[in-house]
Amino acid sequence: MIQSIPVYDICSLSDVRQDDLLVSRFAPYLEAHKNLFFPHRHSFYHLVLFTHGAGTHTIDFESFDVNPGQIYFMIPGQVHSWHFDGFTDGYIINFSANFIQSFVLQPGYLDGFSFFSGNLNDAVVNLPNESFATAKQLFEAILTEITQPAPQGSDMVRLLMLQLFIGINGLNATPQQVGKLSYNQTLIKNFQVLIEQHYADIKLPKDYAALLYITPNHLNAVCKDLLGMPAGEVIRNRTLLEAKRLLTNPKLSITDIAFKLNFSDNSYFTKFFKKSAGMNPEDFRKKILNS
Missing domain, CATH: 1.10.10.60 (Homeodomain-like)
Structure with a gap:
């Protein structure tokens, strides 16, 4: 059977699978997965916060300039590729829908965040300085929970991720996007x-x-x-x-x-x-x- 464009799951990108989650600093992740420069799809949710670097990243054939302080979000199935100029670093989180869904027990919870809608206008966010600093602190806290596991550490990671999502979702939310949908x-x-x-x-x-x-x-x-x-x-x-x-x-x-x-x-x-x-x-x- 002819195969479609490569589709990667979390297991194929890491030797260790932990609760359907992969968290890393971006530079070593990039070094370990050079094949990801070419167009590919993910079977999981994917987000990257850039702290250093330049170049472009492309989501579903729309290209975006890389800037420090930028965070982008992807949903399963989207086609993605990178082209960086020089050293690029930041943070990356790959996670399955079940990683969050099993915690909040609310069907379609992730769909309520504008940046997980599949609309590219909402998927790439340039953070204000204060929000950028807060996001970096949250990513560092998540990395600490991953590298120094503690009792209920996975739940703490989920809470930190939700804090990140809710904070960023509120940056550009309109009154119509707040509260119950019409x-x-x-x-x-x-x-x-x-x-x-x-x-x-x-x-x-x-x-x-x-x-x-x-x-x-x-x-x-x-x-x-x-x-x-x-x-x-x-x-x-x-x-x-x-x-x-x-x-x-x-x-x-x-x-x-x-x-x-x-x-x-x-x-x-x-x-x-x-x-x-x-x-x-x-x-x-x-x-x-x-x-």
Whole structure:
């Protein structure tokens, strides 16, 4: 079977597995895993706080400049690569959903943080000086708990991580993001969850509307109101993203990718991709691989 882009789990990045968690200073982690410069996916949540360095990191084909004081968050499945200029350091935490979920016992708890939504505008945060200092202190405390294990040390790590998440989530939160979600916000989240599950086999807004027990017009109106685009475009954007992810693997032919995404033939897939991305799939592949 042709393999897709490499997917790493926590075990493949560490000789020791501890409660679905890996915590490290970034420079030694980078030295030990030089293959991570190339595009890859994670099966876990991933965050990095930069304290030194320059260059770029790329998440789902959007590039960000590396700056000290910057923290970025990734969710499972996103495509990621790095290109650093000179010495780069900071802190890294990789953790499974279960590591937090088993502690808070609240379904979908991590989804409540804006930076774990998959929206890249929220995933990369440049911290103010005071918040940067606080974040470094929390990372150091987490490292201490890892390197000098104490009774209930794993629970202390979880508490420190939650303190970090809650503090950063509050930096850019709007009044609408604080407290209980509205009905329409919950509807959009459920729509996005369904797209994530079915983007390859369900293409039409009316079918998602049926799964949500609402009319297509209602779904479209809510998407335009909260996301600024119709429901059909939300679905197409997710399909396009997956097509781009698959195109980073040169072992997959255009036919393979069209089949994986349930397009009837190559020409239909190519037409869809060119209309959405502004270039045909082969040109996109060449651009990514050459870069």
